Amino acid sequence: MIVAAFMVTGFGVAAVYAAAMLRGKRDRYHRLGFLVPFTVAAALAPVQVVVGDWAAHFLADYQPLKLAAIEGLTHTTQGAPLSLGGVYVDGELRYALEIPNALSLLAHWDPDALVLGLDQAPADLRPPVNVVHWSFQIMVAIGFALVALGGWLAWTWWRRRAIPRTRWFLAAAALAGPAAVLALEAGWVVTEVGRQPWVVYNVLLTRDAVNPQPGLTTGLLLVLAVYAALTVATVYVLRKLARRGPVPARALAPQEPSTASPDEDQTERDGGTP
Amino acid sequence: MNSAVVLLVVLWTGLTLYTLFGGADFGGGLWDLLAGGAERGKPQRELIEHSIGPVWEANHVWLIFVITLFWTGFPTAFAAFAATLYIPLTLAALGIIARGAAFAFRKVSDELWQRRLFGAAFAFSSLVTPFFLGTTLGAVASRRVPTDIAAGDPLTSWLNPTSITTGVLAVATTAYLAAVYLTADARRTATPELSDAFRRRALLTGAGLGVLTLAALPIVRVDAPHLFTGLTGPALPLVAGGVVAGVLSMALLLTRRYLIVRITAALAVATILWAWAVAQYPVMLPGLTVHVAATSPAVLDAVLWVLAVGAAVLIPSLIYLYTVFQREHPPHATHADIAP
Numbered sequence: 244m245i246v247a248a249f250m251v252t253g254f255g256v257a258a259v260y261a262a263a264m265l266r267g268k269r270d271r272y273h274r275l276g277f278l279v280p281f282t283v284a285a286a287l288a289p290v291q292v293v294v295g296d297w298a299a300h301f302l303a304d305y306q307p308l309k310l311a312a313i314e315g316l317t318h319t320t321q322g323a324p325l326s327l328g329g330v331y332v333d334g335e336l337r338y339a340l341e342i343p344n345a346l347s348l349l350a351h352w353d354p355d356a357l358v359l360g361l362d363q364a365p366a367d368l369r370p371p372v373n374v375v376h377w378s379f380q381i382m383v384a385i386g387f388a389l390v391a392l393g394g395w396l397a398w399t400w401w402r403r404r405a406i407p408r409t410r411w412f413l414a415a416a417a418l419a420g421p422a423a424v425l426a427l428e429a430g431w432v433v434t435e436v437g438r439q440p441w442v443v444y445n446v447l448l449t450r451d452a453v454n455p456q457p458g459l460t461t462g463l464l465l466v467l468a469v470y471a472a473l474t475v476a477t478v479y480v481l482r483k484l485a486r487r488g489p490v491p492a493r494a495l496a497p498q499e500p501s502t503a504s505p506d507e508d509q510t511e512r513d514g515g516t517p
Numbered sequence: 518m519n520s521a522v523v524l525l526v527v528l529w530t531g532l533t534l535y536t537l538f539g540g541a542d543f544g545g546g547l548w549d550l551l552a553g554g555a556e557r558g559k560p561q562r563e564l565i566e567h568s569i570g571p572v573w574e575a576n577h578v579w580l581i582f583v584i585t586l587f588w589t590g591f592p593t594a595f596a597a598f599a600a601t602l603y604i605p606l607t608l609a610a611l612g613i614i615a616r617g618a619a620f621a622f623r624k625v626s627d628e629l630w631q632r633r634l635f636g637a638a639f640a641f642s643s644l645v646t647p648f649f650l651g652t653t654l655g656a657v658a659s660r661r662v663p664t665d666i667a668a669g670d671p672l673t674s675w676l677n678p679t680s681i682t683t684g685v686l687a688v689a690t691t692a693y694l695a696a697v698y699l700t701a702d703a704r705r706t707a708t709p710e711l712s713d714a715f716r717r718r719a720l721l722t723g724a725g726l727g728v729l730t731l732a733a734l735p736i737v738r739v740d741a742p743h744l745f746t747g748l749t750g751p752a753l754p755l756v757a758g759g760v761v762a763g764v765l766s767m768a769l770l771l772t773r774r775y776l777i778v779r780i781t782a783a784l785a786v787a788t789i790l791w792a793w794a795v796a797q798y799p800v801m802l803p804g805l806t807v808h809v810a811a812t813s814p815a816v817l818d819a820v821l822w823v824l825a826v827g828a829a830v831l832i833p834s835l836i837y838l839y840t841v842f843q844r845e846h847p848p849h850a851t852h853a854d855i856a857p
Contacts, residue, residue, distance in 0.1 A: 456603055459603070473615070477622075480626070
């Protein structure tokens, strides 16, 4: 999660500059603004793959039901296949592309290892498979695409110390920002929905953990309303700052002392009074 | 003293720091609300923004600290507390969120109507958030939070004489602390007329806080007799200390000792908070003592070790943060000079 957070930040910041460069702003400021965060994020992308593999081993041992939901594995299987795509209907994953023994290999480093299926739990204690399976596929697909994008830059940098010439690279990098956010959210869906109906695995059911007080729905709607208003205000303020161009006095972060020097303070006050 | 009591002391220290720093932060928002029209109130608003700007996020770290320790150290008490009091707690959380966002948004807005809108949101949430937080303390103090999860009344648990009193006291405390702190800040930035204005407010709110506290005693006596017995029993020395510190603060304000009064005003507030803790100890919720509510010793000890290591990093950093921004000429002044 920490690695993923750095990736989201890095690709997110880089995407802003990639979009600006697509519009023809190719000066040093924009090149650096793109390269620094992109390099950090791209360097972390392969690390995230390793961390993800580690997390899968953890799941296989401690939350096998989640792993079964991720893979749409109904029956406990020896030498289980890795399933790509597909839809889970009537207790079976259909139309999926199966890679034989790959799941056993990935989860236990043994192509013939036993992988626990959804049938280890009664039907009412199984997570919803389609949501978890597809969120996982989306996350992994985006993750590998980001690794590839980083590899692309690494290649051209190694050959000729430059960003790839084609606009396709910048377009992909501009897309990588939102895509990284999507991957992160999909990962959260896998983590949280994959554990359902438990809120603490095998200890406390989500429905038993809910506060029994009346009126919680109203509270939730209120929180949603406040966050919707904050989202609108945030987008508005950010767009405004972006239009204003590079760093005016007020654009300092709120924790920075913009009124530190009395002289500047005075001119600002005078400027405000006609 | 066993681990549970040590953790409780740490928890209460966190709550005290939140009251003293976060409280002043809320109070700043309150004075922002009462500063007057856009033109007349501008110098005051700038002083407030300048004073809380560097630390407004750091101050609210204490609330996170308190809540995290509360649920880690005393999970059964926390579950009952949060479930019964979810309404004021949700409203306080929304207030903190709206407040921080509006403060940041106002900083980057340059049109008057936007500064007014965000300013109003900032000031309004600064007023109501400490009130809601205060009512939850009153709910616990008047034994209206039963030990069973969500067994308390979702409304009357925090809408009752004691809770309303603690809510109003909380708001008055934030206004008082902010006025006291801002008096010295205004003098440091060489604006004597502002300094005098905040001195007047500190005196006024200080007197108001004193009257309110006295008025609260009969209410507590009827509505929360256990608390009253405790306050006039084992906690009496602390109550007396609080009164002395309060009166001393008024005298120091009158004689314009703005730096020492910061300490005595903080002491007055802190001693009353600790008086409550002593008055209620060892009962956390009705029928639930600190020792029963505490989590397993293994967890308690681990938490205490983590806190010790964390404090070694955090405390010097915070001291540095506050001293940097209390200097005559902040070293970052050049930062603002870069701007056109």
